[in-house]
Amino acid sequence: MSVPxxxxxxxxxxxxQIPWWQRGxxxxxxxxxxxxxxxxxxxxxRGVTNRLDYLxxxxxxxxxxxxxxxSPMADNGYDVADYCDVDPRFGTLADFDxxxxxxxxxxxxxVIDWVPNHTSDQHPWFRDxxxxxxxxxxxxxxxxxxxxxxxxxxxxTRDEQTGQWYLHSFLPQQPDLNWDExxxxxxxxxxxxxxxxxxxxxxxxxVAFKLGKDPALGENEPGRRHDQDWPTIHPRFRAIRRVLxxxxxxxxxxxxxxxxxxxxxxxxTSGDELHMAHNFFLLLAPWVEATYRHTIAEWLELLxxxxxxxxxxxxxxxxxxxxxxxxERARTAAMLLITLxxxxxxxxxxxxxxxxxxxxxxxxxxxDGRDPERAPIPWRPPSQAGPGAGFTCGSPWLPITADAEExxxxxxxxxxxxxxxxxxxxxxxxxxxxxxxxGSMRLLDAGPDVLAYTRGDEFLVLLSFVTEPRVAAxxxxxxxxxxxxxxxxxxxxxxxxxxxxxxxVLLRMTSNATSSFGGSPPSISAST
Ligand code: NOJ
Numbered sequence: 001m002s003v004p005x006x007x008x009x010x011x012x013x014x015x016x017q018i019p020w021w022q023r024g025x026x027x028x029x030x031x032x033x034x035x036x037x038x039x040x041x042x043x044x045x046r047g048v049t050n051r052l053d054y055l056x057x058x059x060x061x062x063x064x065x066x067x068x069x070x071s072p073m074a075d076n077g078y079d080v081a082d083y084c085d086v087d088p089r090f091g092t093l094a095d096f097d098x099x100x101x102x103x104x105x106x107x108x109x110x111v112i113d114w115v116p117n118h119t120s121d122q123h124p125w126f127r128d129x130x131x132x133x134x135x136x137x138x139x140x141x142x143x144x145x146x147x148x149x150x151x152x153x154x155x156x157t158r159d160e161q162t163g164q165w166y167l168h169s170f171l172p173q174q175p176d177l178n179w180d181e182x183x184x185x186x187x188x189x190x191x192x193x194x195x196x197x198x199x200x201x202x203x204x205x206x207v208a209f210k211l212g213k214d215p216a217l218g219e220n221e222p223g224r225r226h227d228q229d230w231p232t233i234h235p236r237f238r239a240i241r242r243v244l245x246x247x248x249x250x251x252x253x254x255x256x257x258x259x260x261x262x263x264x265x266x267x268x269t270s271g272d273e274l275h276m277a278h279n280f281f282l283l284l285a286p287w288v289e290a291t292y293r294h295t296i297a298e299w300l301e302l303l304x305x306x307x308x309x310x311x312x313x314x315x316x317x318x319x320x321x322x323x324x325x326x327x328e329r330a331r332t333a334a335m336l337l338i339t340l341x342x343x344x345x346x347x348x349x350x351x352x353x354x355x356x357x358x359x360x361x362x363x364x365x366x367x368d369g370r371d372p373e374r375a376p377i378p379w380r381p382p383s384q385a386g387p388g389a390g391f392t393c394g395s396p397w398l399p400i401t402a403d404a405e406e407x408x409x410x411x412x413x414x415x416x417x418x419x420x421x422x423x424x425x426x427x428x429x430x431x432x433x434x435x436x437x438x439g440s441m442r443l444l445d446a447g448p449d450v451l452a453y454t455r456g457d458e459f460l461v462l463l464s465f466v467t468e469p470r471v472a473a474x475x476x477x478x479x480x481x482x483x484x485x486x487x488x489x490x491x492x493x494x495x496x497x498x499x500x501x502x503x504x505v506l507l508r509m510t511s512n513a514t515s516s517f518g519g520s521p522p523s524i525s526a527s528t
Pocket of ligand 1: 170
């Protein structure tokens, strides 16, 4: 199938025009599992502050903190009991302020999670008789809607106290807020302002696609869901955007699982809703070059020139990148993520090639089986730091990888062949090169199983999707700047380029690249 040329028709912003959230990578911190400063076995905000130099050296632009708010932790903090405070397990508001100011002092932006679809059942709003309309209550289940967690089943639970049923898209301990109630919208805007005034630079909006549901609670139909992505949703995002725009250079990125990229684009193309929408289509796709090419081409085509892509290949809800793809392909995936046009989102530990940690049943905490990808970060070899591997001096809340002696940040920092070294090289180059941030992106036909694209006139990326050697046709000679194979010599390459198994290379063009890429040389076309 042919895909459109990805060279955008309109003018792209120049590098000095792009805002901070387009400049570099966002690093996701799952606070429970990142770094524990107080020794209780659970990561905390001071642990994050202590590790900010690591993030600065990694070369990311921002950190995104998963929820740290007071919570009964039925869903590890995605069940918020107070939106405007810090859970004592994670620290205090003063710790948060210190984190923000220390991050800013290092040039790092701070993004936090905002969970507007539901509260905890322990939130005072849920039991307040004056706020009945803030949730979705019925005398009996109004429809057959299902919880997103398969093991939960129905999205309706009967409340013992009132005998009535309430809606929950996730756990029964996470009742859905009723966004058709204007007071809910106003209260949640105040939550945004609370954190904006404290200096946060942006929000990751949890379950953004569920802020609009059919007010008549109609049944889902084939091809038309009534429990998400309802047209009422778009004015809600415009209103959220107006709140952010009361402050300078703030950003909102939405978590949206929708059937198609076209559906997703509707949230970012008008320029007055979300700044970015997480694109999960790559994460969910098989590692097949044609699928990746088509997905990337379609997304850029839908967005350019006015909207900006966000890419992610991992987060705390999915099996880890290195487990899904294997360690070699995870290196190629890192090159892809960081060199695509758009903002890369990196999940903590993926930069170490951390794999899912098998969880013995007695450790299993999450109803949806997501503990393996949430195992704590190994910072130092256990032989030096003890069994907590530098994550904690106590007993970790989830087991740490059995490979921590080899897979840890300290050891990889010293090893130029490590995954961490590769991430640092890629992120450092991206920081140094405007073409890798704001430069145009053009997909090329380089040959079977090789995803090839240019960034600006300077760079060419070749990514092999297979474990057998491949050759790639390139339009002009280039020097290897980075290879996923640390043994690869940094030599000049002419067409055809030999690629090793699962290898990715980033070439800096050595001839007049403008003439090479500006036109459409007969051997090169943007098609699958
Ligand atoms: C998406 C979050 O990423 C996930 O961890 C959580 O369980 C659900 N939203 C519910 O908040």
